[in-house]
Amino acid sequence: MTRRDSILREMGLGPIWRLRDAPEVALAADDGPEPAVVQDDPPPAPAAPPPRQAASPLKSLASFQNAAAEPAVARTPPADAGERTARLAGLDWEALTETILACRDCTLCEQRTQAVPGVGDVQADWLFVGEGPGAEEDARGEPFVGKAGKLLDAMLAAIDLRRGDNVYIANAVKCRPPLNRTPEAEELAACFPYLARQIELIRPKLIVALGRPAAQALLNTDIRIASARGRCFDYQGTPVIVTYHPAYLLRNPLDKAKAWEDLCFARRQMRDRQSGQGEV
Incomplete structure (x- = not known):
């Protein structure tokens, strides 16, 4: 079996798609929370929160006194997109990263472990943009490090790419949405100036949007x-090419062949761009 055949089998273009160094049943298993959104369909309505129990007057008074004694961590009031874009203009990579890590422009900052700016070659020809960090990404500070990340690595290898080598990987939002829900429009808008500045700094030849939220943001x-x-x-x-998010493909393996077609299309477009023949 050739190396290409082996990679394609890992992507699922053999009898079954499977991840490297993982049993075949791992594809269907869910050993960690991945983004729960089905990328090509509207998200389901959130479940109603459980009823809250009324607190006793003494407990409420004590809670109020404790809250008054401890200063709250204030979230920065949201600014419009033009103001945020102007604030980021001229920032280099180091300053931009520090700003992302300290960002409090939307409610996603309130439950994150850390923001996840992105990873890879900052002068890459290829930019892959996903939706947002999951639990493992939130813990480690790097995008696409869970099961979806392993599948993305296999997808990259299938077109002779690899993470960090002429490839940069980022997300539309830099903080994990609670319960891995789909980012809301206000959250995408608040975070987009960061992605826009990253694109200005990278100057990629081609962008691949992984999933619906990333495509809509771009x-x-x-x-x-x-x-x-x-x-x-x-x-x-x-040029921007749109395909399925790897987490969606893990839940819908029959669409992996379509994702392979999209990757081949992206590779052709890149070759045309590099030869000076490509047009958007």
Whole structure:
């Protein structure tokens, strides 16, 4: 078996897709929370919170006194996109990373362990943009390190790429949404100037949007993956190709063949760009 055949089998383009160094049943198992959103469909309505028990007057008074004695951590009032973009203009990588790690521009900061700026080659031709950090990413501070990350690594290898080598990986939002829910429109808007500045610094030749939230953030329009596949979109002169998020593919393995087609399309577009023949 050739190396390419081995990689394609790992991606699932053999009898069954499987992750490297993992048993076949691991594909269907859920040993850690991945983004729960189905990338090409609207998210389900959140479950109603359990009823709250009334606190006794004495307990309420004690809680109030304790709260008054301890200063609360204030969240920065949200600014409009133009103000946030202007604030980030001119920041280099180090300053931008520090700003992301300290960001309190939306409610996602309140439950995160840490923000996850991104990882990879800061002068890469390829930029892959996902949705947001999951639990493992939130703990380690790096995007795509769980099961979805292993699948993404296999997808990259199938088109002769690898993490950190001419590839940068980022997310549309830099903090983990609670329970891995889909980022809300206000959260995507608050975080997008960070991604926009990263794109300005990287200057990639091609962007691959992994999943619906990433595509919507980059293209600033409602979009469905099924109808967007096989097309080149534009982000300020940089071609954008849309495909499924690896976490979605883990739940819907029959769509992995479509993702492989999208990767082959992206590779052709990159070759055309490098040869000067590509058009957005």
